[in-house]
Amino acid sequence: MEQLISSFKTIAPSIPYIINGIWVTLGIALGAAIIGFVLGTLLSLCKISNVKLLNGLARGYTSIFRGTPLIMQLALAYFAVPQLFGLGDVNATTVAIITFGLNSGAYMSEIIRSGINAVDKGQFEAAGALGVGYWPMMKDIILPQAIKNILPAMMNEFITLTKDSAIVSTIAVTDMMRRSQIVSAQYYTYFPPMFVAFIMYYLVILLLTFIGGRIERRLSRSDQS
Amino acid sequence: MIKAEHIIKNFGSIKVLKDVSLQINQGEVVVVIGPSGSGKSTFLRCINLLEQPTSGTVMVDEHNMTAMKPKQVTKVREKVGMVFQHFYLFPHKTVLENLIYAPMKVKGLSKDDAVKKAEELLNKVGLLDKKNQYPNKLSGGQKQRVAIARALAMEPDYMLFDEPTSALDPEMVKEVLDVIQSLAESGMTMVIVTHEMGFAKQVANKVVFMDDGRILESNTPEAFFSNPSTERAKDFLEKIL
Numbered sequence: 001m002e003q004l005i006s007s008f009k010t011i012a013p014s015i016p017y018i019i020n021g022i023w024v025t026l027g028i029a030l031g032a033a034i035i036g037f038v039l040g041t042l043l044s045l046c047k048i049s050n051v052k053l054l055n056g057l058a059r060g061y062t063s064i065f066r067g068t069p070l071i072m073q074l075a076l077a078y079f080a081v082p083q084l085f086g087l088g089d090v091n092a093t094t095v096a097i098i099t100f101g102l103n104s105g106a107y108m109s110e111i112i113r114s115g116i117n118a119v120d121k122g123q124f125e126a127a128g129a130l131g132v133g134y135w136p137m138m139k140d141i142i143l144p145q146a147i148k149n150i151l152p153a154m155m156n157e158f159i160t161l162t163k164d165s166a167i168v169s170t171i172a173v174t175d176m177m178r179r180s181q182i183v184s185a186q187y188y189t190y191f192p193p194m195f196v197a198f199i200m201y202y203l204v205i206l207l208l209t210f211i212g213g214r215i216e217r218r219l220s221r222s223d224q225s
Numbered sequence: 226m227i228k229a230e231h232i233i234k235n236f237g238s239i240k241v242l243k244d245v246s247l248q249i250n251q252g253e254v255v256v257v258i259g260p261s262g263s264g265k266s267t268f269l270r271c272i273n274l275l276e277q278p279t280s281g282t283v284m285v286d287e288h289n290m291t292a293m294k295p296k297q298v299t300k301v302r303e304k305v306g307m308v309f310q311h312f313y314l315f316p317h318k319t320v321l322e323n324l325i326y327a328p329m330k331v332k333g334l335s336k337d338d339a340v341k342k343a344e345e346l347l348n349k350v351g352l353l354d355k356k357n358q359y360p361n362k363l364s365g366g367q368k369q370r371v372a373i374a375r376a377l378a379m380e381p382d383y384m385l386f387d388e389p390t391s392a393l394d395p396e397m398v399k400e401v402l403d404v405i406q407s408l409a410e411s412g413m414t415m416v417i418v419t420h421e422m423g424f425a426k427q428v429a430n431k432v433v434f435m436d437d438g439r440i441l442e443s444n445t446p447e448a449f450f451s452n453p454s455t456e457r458a459k460d461f462l463e464k465i466l
Binding site for chain 2: 148
């Protein structure tokens with residue numbers, strides 16, 4: 001026990017360094033979520049469209065990104081693609097955000113599609129009968145209702161992204177995971193730095209879950225009767 | 226003028242409309258009645274192309290709806306208001322927002338103008354005090370009156386009513402029918418699908434009786450209700466009156 005406490009004391013100066021890694025982690029998750037949401041929305045619209053080609057493209061995209069490991073996609077994007085095209089050194093964080101975004105778009109598109117399908121068909125008809133065109137109808141009438149339905153699932157997706165972002169440590173992005181490994185190696189003591197990161201991840205996920213619950217309640221205001 | 230000619234509508238192998246033609250003149254109130262499953266609602270929905278007819282043409286004024294691209298259809302729909310059995314108010318918008326959305330978005334009205342018009346209409350249907358409520362706080366009758374006001378906010382030339390009182394509790398039917406009646410008296414051109422025979426008698430210039438995907442009779446309400454010419458219509462009226 002004493003040994004444990006002293007090992008925590010030893011790494012104490014590096015604890016803020018580890019904890020601050022959460023901003024990198026959250027930055028990647030947030031960036032990826034934004035890309036994923038926009039992409040997922042477009043893909044979901046392709047999936048519900050009457051145009052066969054768009055259906056096929058969106059389904060193929062989803063199939064590929066859901067059918068391969070994320071860490072594989074990340075390695076492909078960071079190591080293989082730049083070499084193939086002779087791009088030289090690429091910014092690891094940028095690659096991470098884009099890859100996670102592309103991956104998340106595939107999952108998000110399924111969530112959004114199910115949300116759109118759950119909106120009463122009459123809402124499309126009412127908007128159509130008022131002369132509202134396709135894009136404003138989707139943006140103002142259908143998607144707000146769809147998103148309200150799927151908010152818990154989207155929040156889950158964001159939480160998954162936050163957790164999965166630890167994979168970026170494999171391409172030398174100094175997120176919280178990577179930092180805990182660096183500090184571990186520096187002091188040659190594993191438990192304290194990893195425990196700090198572990199707890200920090202959990203606290204952040206708890207916080208995100210809490211925020212998600214709040215937003216959900218706020219949005220369901222118009223449901224109360 | 227709305228002119229539907231030789232409308233045929235199949236859902237897969239089911240033939241719902243079997244050659245239906247009808248002309249609705251300016252200022253006319255046409256009430257469509259008939260047993261459930263006779264194709265009344267489908268026919269109504271073909272008029273503004275919520276259902277694409279399998280064949281036949283629909284003319285709204287000089288516009289051939291059935292030959293148009295979706296974008297042009299959307300444009301013509303501004304002139305054809307529709308009221309649904311289940312209201313379909315936008316649940317995430319307040320009553321007022323429900324009314325001003327399309328006029329602002331589609332017709333490009335300023336917010337002030339749209340609100341002014343919306344409040345006028347809400348006042349007309351007796352719901353101005355509910356303007357900041359969300360739809361789920363309203364009763365069925367109130368929802369339907371808001372839905373009518375929402376359609377009117379686009380200042381349509383025609384109004385289509387698809388069983389506007391069928392989903393209402395009995396004590397709320399009258400408040401909705403009153404609104405529709407006053408609209409009829411103001412000279413609005415309307416097509417109403419309904420099961421309210423008393424109302425039909427009162428408000429219609431023309432009664433159309435449909436059965437099994439066809440129009441069997443088209444007559445003045447007086448003539449139709451007192452002396453239907455087909456056995457099927459006689460039978461139908463006996464059962465419901």
